[in-house]
Amino acid sequence: MSNILVFNKPYQVLSQFNDDQGRPTLAKYISMPKFYAAGRLDYDSEGLMVLTNDGKLQQQISNPKHKLEKTYWVQVEGQVNEHQLKDLRAGPTLKDGPTQAAKVRLLGAQTHTLWPRTPPIRVRTSVPTQWLEIRISEGRNRQVRRMTAAVDLPTLRLIRVAIGPWRIKDLNVGEWRWESVYL
Structure with a gap:
């Protein structure tokens, strides 16, 4: 089953779960096994990230050919x-x-x-x-x-x-919530 979570990434956090240089990563905020970021957000940018446990959905969200x-x-x-x-x-x-x-x-x-x-x-x-x-x-x-x-x-x-259809809305920085799969 596909699951989606949306996350409000803080400034100076890497959009991945580990880093060999010791910088803050998603793992500091999200401890959901087998969830992966659908796309990236720069270290010095903030805001909405979508994560999923479905590889096909991850590709559909992050691939520019889908024009999301x-x-x-x-x-x-x-x-x-x-x-x-x-x-x-x-x-x-x-x-x-x-x-x-x-x-x-x-x-x-x-x-x-x-x-x-x-x-x-x-x-x-x-x-x-x-x-x-x-x-x-x-x-x-x-x-x-x-x-x-x-x-x-x-x-x-x-x-x-x-x-796409996912919005940050009132999600506080460093927090995440479950969302529906819209695609």
């Missing part, structure tokens, strides 16, 4: 302008080629409900920050960070809030 949309809230450094939004929506060209079109919008007050990050982001009082919601169906290495950098908006904080 992933939603990120991204705090960027600088004042976002319409030209930058247009470039992000069109899909900027990175060193490994053009990205697919993305759904991008400015976020407002909903980000005030986010948990504090430890350690907090660097703050420069002379440089504003803004939050974006970016939805992509690709899965390149550090893609969202590279996309924002390509339009001169360095990423300060990156939180994945959704993968």
